Amino acid sequence: MGAVIRARGICTSYRTGFGLRNISFEIEEGSFVCITGPNGGGKSTLAKVLNGLVSLTGGTLEVCGLDVNDENNLDGVRRQLGLVFQNPDNQIVSVVVKEDVAFGPCNIGLEPEEVAKRTSEALSLVGMSEYASSPVTALSGGQKQLVSLAGILAFRPRIMVLDEITSMIDPVERRKILSILKDLVKNHGITVLFITHRFEECLAADRLLYIEDGVLVADGRPEDVLRSVIKASDRREENA
Amino acid sequence: MRDVTFGRYYPSKGPLHELNAALKLLFLVLYIISLFISVSYTGLCVCIIFIFLCIIVSRVPFKSVLRSFRSMIILAFVSSVIVCLTHADNGALAAFTVFVRLTCALCVSALLTLTTTPSEVADGIQSSLSFLRVFHIPVQDIALSVSITLHFIPVLQEEAEKIYNAQKSRGADFSGNLAKKASSVVSILVPLFASAFRRAGELADSMESRCYGSGPERTRLHSAGIHEADVLASLLFASYFLFTISVRLLLW
Ligand SMILES: Nc1ncnc2c1ncn2[C@@H]1O[C@H](COP(=O)(O)OP(=O)(O)OP(=O)(O)O)[C@@H](O)[C@H]1O
Numbered sequence: 001m002g003a004v005i006r007a008r009g010i011c012t013s014y015r016t017g018f019g020l021r022n023i024s025f026e027i028e029e030g031s032f033v034c035i036t037g038p039n040g041g042g043k044s045t046l047a048k049v050l051n052g053l054v055s056l057t058g059g060t061l062e063v064c065g066l067d068v069n070d071e072n073n074l075d076g077v078r079r080q081l082g083l084v085f086q087n088p089d090n091q092i093v094s095v096v097v098k099e100d101v102a103f104g105p106c107n108i109g110l111e112p113e114e115v116a117k118r119t120s121e122a123l124s125l126v127g128m129s130e131y132a133s134s135p136v137t138a139l140s141g142g143q144k145q146l147v148s149l150a151g152i153l154a155f156r157p158r159i160m161v162l163d164e165i166t167s168m169i170d171p172v173e174r175r176k177i178l179s180i181l182k183d184l185v186k187n188h189g190i191t192v193l194f195i196t197h198r199f200e201e202c203l204a205a206d207r208l209l210y211i212e213d214g215v216l217v218a219d220g221r222p223e224d225v226l227r228s229v230i231k232a233s234d235r236r237e238e239n240a
Numbered sequence: 241m242r243d244v245t246f247g248r249y250y251p252s253k254g255p256l257h258e259l260n261a262a263l264k265l266l267f268l269v270l271y272i273i274s275l276f277i278s279v280s281y282t283g284l285c286v287c288i289i290f291i292f293l294c295i296i297v298s299r300v301p302f303k304s305v306l307r308s309f310r311s312m313i314i315l316a317f318v319s320s321v322i323v324c325l326t327h328a329d330n331g332a333l334a335a336f337t338v339f340v341r342l343t344c345a346l347c348v349s350a351l352l353t354l355t356t357t358p359s360e361v362a363d364g365i366q367s368s369l370s371f372l373r374v375f376h377i378p379v380q381d382i383a384l385s386v387s388i389t390l391h392f393i394p395v396l397q398e399e400a401e402k403i404y405n406a407q408k409s410r411g412a413d414f415s416g417n418l419a420k421k422a423s424s425v426v427s428i429l430v431p432l433f434a435s436a437f438r439r440a441g442e443l444a445d446s447m448e449s450r451c452y453g454s455g456p457e458r459t460r461l462h463s464a465g466i467h468e469a470d471v472l473a474s475l476l477f478a479s480y481f482l483f484t485i486s487v488r489l490l491l492w
C-alpha cells in the first residue's frame with residue numbers, strides 16, 4: 001500500500017506569529033499513527049492543514065494524491081479525510097444527535113435512505129444509538145465527542161484525523177474507542193491520525209510523531225520516540 | 241437574562257411534533273393573519289381558545305410554553321396599558337386587542353420552536369421558499385442560518401449563565417444601583433461576545449470540513465412529504481381560519 005498523505009517541508013503562519021516549520025512526513029495507507037507534543041505545539045494546526053482549513057505558506061501537501069493547496073481539490077480532500085475537532089461544543093451544528101451525524105452525508109448529496117443508514121450505523125459503532133433522537137444539549141462532553149466522531153464515521157472516509165477526541169471520555173469508553181479505531185484500521189484499511197496527550201494511546205499506535213513549537217521533533221516507533229523525548233527533557237532539566 | 245428560553249426545542253412525541261415543518265410555518269403565518277383579522281372580543285377569544293387547544297394537543301407542558309416568553313409578556317402588558325390610556329373611545333377593547341395579538345403571536349412562535357427542531361425549521365423554510373432561488377437568493381444558506389441561530393440561543397444562554405456564576409464565585413457583585421448593575425452586565429457581555437465569535441469561527445471550520453456548500457444539492461432529511469396527519473391538521477386549521485373570517489364578517 002502506498003502513502004495517502006505526503007507532506008514535504010510544509011510551513012504555515014498565524015498572525016500571532018506561530019507557525020508550523022518545515023514539517024515533512026509520509027503516512028502509509030491503513031496505518032494507525034499518533035501525534036503528540038506539548039500544549040500549543042501545533043498539533044491542531046497540523047490537523048487543520050491536512051483538511052485545507054489552514055493554508056500553507058510553503059511546502060507541498062498531497063492527500064490521497066490530491067494537492068491540498070489547490071482550491072479545486074478541497075472538496076475531494078474533505079470527502080476522503082475526515083477531521084474531528086478538539087472542542088465538541090463548537091462542531092455540532094444541529095440540535096438533535098442524528099441530525100448532526102447526518103449533516104456531512106447530506107452535504108455531499110447522498111440519498112435520504114443512504115444517509116439514514118449511515119447515520120444509524122455510525123451511531124451504533126460509537127455506542128450512541130439510544131441517544132439518536134436526544135437533543136445535543138442534554139449530552140455530556142464525552143458523549144458530544146462520540147457524536148462528533150460518528151459525524152465523521154458517517155462519511156466513510158479513507159483517512160480520519162482525530163484531535164484529542166478522548167480527552168473527556170472515561171477510561172473504559174476510551175479503550176472501547178481505541179479498539180473500534182484499531183478494528184477500522186485493520187479490517188477496513190482506514191488510516192487514522194490520532195492526536196493525543198496520553199502515553200498509553202501513543203504506545204498503541206504503529207508510529208508516533210512528536211511536534212513541539214511547530215517543528216516535527218521526532219518520528220518513529222512509539223517507544224523510541226517517547227524514550228528520546230523523555231531523555232531530551234531530562235537533559236534540559238539537568239542543564240537548567 | 242436567564243429566563244430567555246425562547247427557541248428551545250422540547251423533545252416529545254406529540255402530534256404537533258410530527259407535522260410537516262413547512263406546513264407548520266404556513267399555519268404560523270396564517271394564524272398571525274387571523275389575529276389581525278379579529279377585531280372583536282368574540283374574534284379574539286376564538287384565537288385564544290385555538291392557541292390553548294394547540295398547546296394542549298402538542299403535549300408540551302403549559303409551563304414550558306409560558307416560560308419561553310415570560311419576559312415578553314410584560315412588554316405586551318405595558319404596550320396595552322399605553323394603548324388603553326391613549327385611546328379616547330373604547331380603550332379597553334384596543335388594549336385587549338394589542339395584548340392578545342402580541343401574546344398569541346409570541347405563543348404560537350414559541351409553540352413552533354418547541355415542537356420543531358431547528359433543522360426541521362430550516363428544511364421547512366427551504367422547501368417553502370425554494371421558488372426564490374429563481375432570483376438567485378441563497379435560500380439554503382438563509383435556512384441554515386436560521387436553524388443555527390435557533391440552535392445557539394440556548395447554548396449562548398447557558399454560556400451567559402456560566403460566565404455569571406464564574407464572575408460571582410470570584411466575588412463580582414451583581415446587586416446595587418442601576419449604574420453598577422449596567423457595568424456588571426458589561427462584564428458578562430464582553431466574554432460572551434468573545435466566546436460567541438470564537439464559536440462561530442470553529443463552527444464554520446467544522447461545517448466546511450464536512451463539505452458544506454460543496455455538493456450540487458444538499459439532501460434534506462425531512463423531505464418526508466405530506467402524511468395523513470398533515471392533511472387532517474390542514475383541514476382543522478382551514479376550518480379555524482374560515483371561522484375567524486366569518487366571525488369578522490358576521491359579528492364584526
Ligand atoms: N486561529 C488562530 N489564530 C492565531 N493563532 C492561533 C490560532 N489557532 C492556534 N493559534 C496558536 O498556534 C499555536 C499552536 O496551537 P495549536 O492549537 O495547533 O496547538 P496544539 O498542539 O493543538 O495544542 P493543545 O495540545 O493545547 O491542543 C498556539 O500558540 C496558538 O495560540
Ligand SMILES: [Mg+2]
Pocket residue numbers: 043044045086163
Ligand atoms: Mg490542539
